[in-house]
Amino acid sequence: MEYIKNFNVRNERNLTMLVDFYELTMGNGYFSSGIENKIAYFDMFFRRVPDGGGYCIMAGLQQLIEYLNNLSFSKEDIEYLRSKNIFSEEFLNYLKDFKFCCDVWAIPEGNPVFPNEPLVTVRGPIIQAQFVETMILLSINHQTLIATKANRICRAADGRSVMEFGSRRAQGYDGAIYGARAAIIGGCNSTACTIAEQMFGVPSAGTMAHSWVQLFPTEYEAFETWAKAYPDNCVLLIDTYNVLKSGLPNAIKVFDDILKPKGYRPKGIRIDSGDITYLSIKCREMLDEAGYEDVKIIVSNSLDEYIIRSVLRQGAKIDGFGVGERLITARSEPVFGGVYKLVAIEDNHAIVPKIKISENEEKITNPGFKKVYRIFDKETDKAIADLITLNDEIIDENKPLTLFDPVFTWKKKKVKNFYAKELLVQIFDKGNLVYDCPDVLEISKVAESESEKLWHEVLRFENPHNYYVDLSHKLWSIKHNLINKYSSIYNEEE
Amino acid sequence: MEYIKNFNVRNERNLTMLVDFYELTMGNGYFSSGIENKIAYFDMFFRRVPDGGGYCIMAGLQQLIEYLNNLSFSKEDIEYLRSKNIFSEEFLNYLKDFKFCCDVWAIPEGNPVFPNEPLVTVRGPIIQAQFVETMILLSINHQTLIATKANRICRAADGRSVMEFGSRRAQGYDGAIYGARAAIIGGCNSTACTIAEQMFGVPSAGTMAHSWVQLFPTEYEAFETWAKAYPDNCVLLIDTYNVLKSGLPNAIKVFDDILKPKGYRPKGIRIDSGDITYLSIKCREMLDEAGYEDVKIIVSNSLDEYIIRSVLRQGAKIDGFGVGERLITARSEPVFGGVYKLVAIEDNHAIVPKIKISENEEKITNPGFKKVYRIFDKETDKAIADLITLNDEIIDENKPLTLFDPVFTWKKKKVKNFYAKELLVQIFDKGNLVYDCPDVLEISKVAESESEKLWHEVLRFENPHNYYVDLSHKLWSIKHNLINKYSSIYNEEE
Numbered sequence: 004m005e006y007i008k009n010f011n012v013r014n015e016r017n018l019t020m021l022v023d024f025y026e027l028t029m030g031n032g033y034f035s036s037g038i039e040n041k042i043a044y045f046d047m048f049f050r051r052v053p054d055g056g057g058y059c060i061m062a063g064l065q066q067l068i069e070y071l072n073n074l075s076f077s078k079e080d081i082e083y084l085r086s087k088n089i090f091s092e093e094f095l096n097y098l099k100d101f102k103f104c105c106d107v108w109a110i111p112e113g114n115p116v117f118p119n120e121p122l123v124t125v126r127g128p129i130i131q132a133q134f135v136e137t138m139i140l141l142s143i144n145h146q147t148l149i150a151t152k153a154n155r156i157c158r159a160a161d162g163r164s165v166m167e168f169g170s171r172r173a174q175g176y177d178g179a180i181y182g183a184r185a186a187i188i189g190g191c192n193s194t195a196c197t198i199a200e201q202m203f204g205v206p207s208a209g210t211m212a213h214s215w216v217q218l219f220p221t222e223y224e225a226f227e228t229w230a231k232a233y234p235d236n237c238v239l240l241i242d243t244y245n246v247l248k249s250g251l252p253n254a255i256k257v258f259d260d261i262l263k264p265k266g267y268r269p270k271g272i273r274i275d276s277g278d279i280t281y282l283s284i285k286c287r288e289m290l291d292e293a294g295y296e297d298v299k300i301i302v303s304n305s306l307d308e309y310i311i312r313s314v315l316r317q318g319a320k321i322d323g324f325g326v327g328e329r330l331i332t333a334r335s336e337p338v339f340g341g342v343y344k345l346v347a348i349e350d351n352h353a354i355v356p357k358i359k360i361s362e363n364e365e366k367i368t369n370p371g372f373k374k375v376y377r378i379f380d381k382e383t384d385k386a387i388a389d390l391i392t393l394n395d396e397i398i399d400e401n402k403p404l405t406l407f408d409p410v411f412t413w414k415k416k417k418v419k420n421f422y423a424k425e426l427l428v429q430i431f432d433k434g435n436l437v438y439d440c441p442d443v444l445e446i447s448k449v450a451e452s453e454s455e456k457l458w459h460e461v462l463r464f465e466n467p468h469n470y471y472v473d474l475s476h477k478l479w480s481i482k483h484n485l486i487n488k489y490s491s492i493y494n495e496e497e
Numbered sequence: 498m499e500y501i502k503n504f505n506v507r508n509e510r511n512l513t514m515l516v517d518f519y520e521l522t523m524g525n526g527y528f529s530s531g532i533e534n535k536i537a538y539f540d541m542f543f544r545r546v547p548d549g550g551g552y553c554i555m556a557g558l559q560q561l562i563e564y565l566n567n568l569s570f571s572k573e574d575i576e577y578l579r580s581k582n583i584f585s586e587e588f589l590n591y592l593k594d595f596k597f598c599c600d601v602w603a604i605p606e607g608n609p610v611f612p613n614e615p616l617v618t619v620r621g622p623i624i625q626a627q628f629v630e631t632m633i634l635l636s637i638n639h640q641t642l643i644a645t646k647a648n649r650i651c652r653a654a655d656g657r658s659v660m661e662f663g664s665r666r667a668q669g670y671d672g673a674i675y676g677a678r679a680a681i682i683g684g685c686n687s688t689a690c691t692i693a694e695q696m697f698g699v700p701s702a703g704t705m706a707h708s709w710v711q712l713f714p715t716e717y718e719a720f721e722t723w724a725k726a727y728p729d730n731c732v733l734l735i736d737t738y739n740v741l742k743s744g745l746p747n748a749i750k751v752f753d754d755i756l757k758p759k760g761y762r763p764k765g766i767r768i769d770s771g772d773i774t775y776l777s778i779k780c781r782e783m784l785d786e787a788g789y790e791d792v793k794i795i796v797s798n799s800l801d802e803y804i805i806r807s808v809l810r811q812g813a814k815i816d817g818f819g820v821g822e823r824l825i826t827a828r829s830e831p832v833f834g835g836v837y838k839l840v841a842i843e844d845n846h847a848i849v850p851k852i853k854i855s856e857n858e859e860k861i862t863n864p865g866f867k868k869v870y871r872i873f874d875k876e877t878d879k880a881i882a883d884l885i886t887l888n889d890e891i892i893d894e895n896k897p898l899t900l901f902d903p904v905f906t907w908k909k910k911k912v913k914n915f916y917a918k919e920l921l922v923q924i925f926d927k928g929n930l931v932y933d934c935p936d937v938l939e940i941s942k943v944a945e946s947e948s949e950k951l952w953h954e955v956l957r958f959e960n961p962h963n964y965y966v967d968l969s970h971k972l973w974s975i976k977h978n979l980i981n982k983y984s985s986i987y988n989e990e991e
Binding site: 016018020021022023024025026027028029031032035036038041043045079080083089129133136137140141144145148149168170171172173174175176177178179180181182195196197198200201207208209210211212213214215217218228229231232233236243244249276277328329332333334337338339340341343344345348357358359360361362363366489492 | 510512514515516517518519520521522523525526529530532535537539573574577583623627630631634635638639642643662664665666667668669670671672673674675676689690691692694695701702703704705706707708709711712722723725726727730737738743770771822823826827828831832833834835837838839842851852853854855856857860983986
């Protein structure tokens with residue numbers, strides 16, 4: 004299937020003004036205090052894997068890149084901002100001629116990612132690096148949430164096909180479109196969202212609604228008409244009236260009457276309600292008896308990873324799952340809590356690490372301009388840990404590497420015979436795009452092959468092994484010196 | 498604030514292809530069987546109020562109207578569909594010249610709506626009336642979900658201001674933009690989503706992030722710089738280091754040092770972490786002691802209706818709430834389960850009601866072409882019940898009206914001294930738009946005034962009174978005849 008590589012040009016929107024208003028008040032504030040060009044470093048990261056899972060699947064980078072590459076204020080935007088009567092003309096002039104000039108690094112889409120490591124790092128004038136916060140978070144939070152959920156659902160389906168069916172219950176149009184994209188990245192085989200195929204070249208698919216069956220005087224006539232229209236790709240929805248007494252008998256009759264004489268094999272039946280374990284077992288028996296052992300049974304109806312796992316354990320005979328609202332909204336945990344934090348500034352060309360202190364220890368940020376290495380065992384090719392270092396640190400693969408827990412520092416591990424892969428790649432160099440986005444289907448292969456490099460214990464649904472995300476000794480020292488500095492200021496009176 | 502009424506023209510997208518693929522396979526199927534112009538009636542309705550609430554707030558109609566009014570297939574769309582090799586040239590030609598010609602009725606935005614009543618009714622050639630399913634559901638499901646959640650949160654805030662802060666955690670760009678629109682409809686005072694002000698004329702607002710404070714050598718300098726930039730609208734974020742030992746003392750010092758000498762009054766402080774009940778009470782005391790009784794206390798940090806109600810009960814001193822991820826994703830229940838069902842067809846110009854049977858009684862549809870009346874008590878102006886009738890039924894306000902429960906039919910109520918308001922208004926007449934969309938702020942006034950017409954028992958958060966949605970005797974009879982017909986077909990062998 005060829006798709007329109009630049010399809011979204013036709014649908015291009017200027018989302019520059021999709022920004023939290025405080026980015027603008029701060030931007031104006033930098034100007035009025037003359038610090039708009041101070042160089043700042045921000046990290047985007049998350050603190051917790053949704054649904055208690057062991058890892059997330061990075062997604063949403065391509066849309067973020069398109070946004071950053073097209074960032075510009077129209078005349079109408081400037082006029083609108085002027086009408087608010089709080090922005091200086093100097094600031095508005097700056098926006099009028101806005102040219103994105105930051106450096107951006109990111110972990111490519113499809114990679115498994117873990118809490119507290121930078122997924123995106125931005126370096127540039129504070130006025131720009133701050134401005135892009137909303138869209139960085141919005142782009143990565145949304146698609147990473149859905150790709151991660153899809154990945155869980157596909158693991159539950161255990162090799163069976165999973166189709167994304169959720170457009171009608173998505174949270175807005177982009178929720179449907181980019182949700183379908185993220186679902187494919189996470190492992191879905193296809194989507195019902197037609198425009199997603201057009202935009203991203205991901206396979207779209209679909210058959211019939213109950214209304215098709217209701218429209219005809221009888222279910223048999225509805226199926227007969229469908230089989231004549233789609234003899235070589237016939238999938239019938241059999242639960243409009245009664246699956247076992249009406250739907251399946253009518254389907255088998257139409258397979259026999261219409262398809263068999265012309266030499267066509269039916270493709271499948273779909274069940275969208277009722278007890279899918281019981282019905283699928285019964286349908287399998289009836290189909291097999293009628294000589295349709297190769298006809299697939301597809302089920303849908305408010306499925307998620309828990310229900311899929313449960314019905315498969317009970318012996319349901321299902322070949323494919325259509326998953327809708329619980330995937331497209333990540334219903335069990337619909338918020339991906341990515342944050343964007345200042346981690347350093349430059350003073351006289353020296354990098355000064357910054358930290359955000361919190362009484363909640365997990366909320367204390369990792370300061371400084373950093374790199375993320377993934378450490379792999381050379382023999383098994385399995386990922387052992389991620390190691391966050393300062394940006395100028397280099398890992399010598401020929402020497403043993405000592406990893407230690409950043410909280411319980413006595414927990415140490417010496418690693419030999421490993422290789423280290425840098426996860427963050429440069430996306431923008433002083434505002435110039437230097438990265439080529441892969442196709443969605445390529446990204447979904449990355450997700451598959453890189454997830455396979457995680458130990459089974461990390462892939463587990465419940466209480467997975469906590470994958471190690473450690474800090475280099477140098478980074479750990481900087482962080483703890485900063486924590487001590489602030490705690491001595493605010494706690495000494497006690 | 499003037500806004501750009503036709504702003505979205507600049508951002509116009511063609512969403513015609515945002516459609517479940519099965520709408521297209523069915524469309525092609527109607528053609529190949531020669532029934533594409535059969536007249537069909539579809540209802541969009543929902544079955545359950547999210548979060549166990551008593552009612553929903555209708556929203557999303559304007560975006561649905563824009564979609565229907567712009568429905569057209571481009572050359573690229575047709576080429577793409579042809580490349581799938583399953584659609585007939587006859588069908589593709591039809592799409593090429595597609596002109597929307599359906600009648601559409603809908604309940605205007607802002608109105609309280611209840612389970613099982615049609616929110617949108619479409620009448621037209623089956624090929625068109627079926628095609629629009631995905632976008633009708635997507636538009637109404639999303640915004641009704643968020644408007645309903647916002648309405649709950651604002652009721653919890655009990656007259657205090659609620660600001661929508663959730664863009665960064667929304668599910669996609671439209672999740673942020675139209676979510677902000679729906680939040681205002683539901684009762685929020687403002688949004689942080691700048692583009693929503695530009696598009697819909699709803700007020701946007703915002704102050705500073707923690708990064709502003711971190712950027713400066715000291716918190717005092719950060720506040721000082723802000724106060725100088727925004728002397729007449731100064732709101733300071735006081736929780737970057739320590740609210741009571743650092744943030745508030747520095748804020749008060751800046752109010753005294755910078756604003757007071759120039760005759761400015763500070764506007765507020767914001768707390769984004771920690772125990773907001775305790776901190777807000779302490780901050781109120783310290784502000785009052787310092788002579789800042791009029792300075793507002795704004796709080797944010799993962800709030801929803803439950804937390805807001807709880808902290809207010811504990812005596813928190815809060816003037817305004819910033820509500821983010823739990824509003825913009827409706828986190829506690831992120832799916833609005835609206836459905837779109839065939840309810841009738843025309844045969845020789847006669848309307849033939851259709852029903853979808855289900856073993857789950859609640860899933861049985863209300864057949865026929867219908868109207869919805871809201872029955873108000875003339876004396877109190879409170880809503881007594883909604884009554885669904887056939888389209889040709891007229892309610893005589895001068896005669897007593899007998900309402901009865903559609904399941905427990907012996908539960909009857911005779912209503913006198915009432916007036917009946919038709920809820921569904923015509924939006925499209927044979928494809929021509931005949932409805933003028935009100936502004937978002939007008940819609941939010943409708944939501945406020947129409948919710949006030951509900952009894953307190955319906956407004957309750959937990960176990961609200963089940964508002965009556967009854968059927969006319971004529972409609973009830975048609976429904977039960979159809980149910981009996983199908984159940985006699987499929988159950989007689991047992």
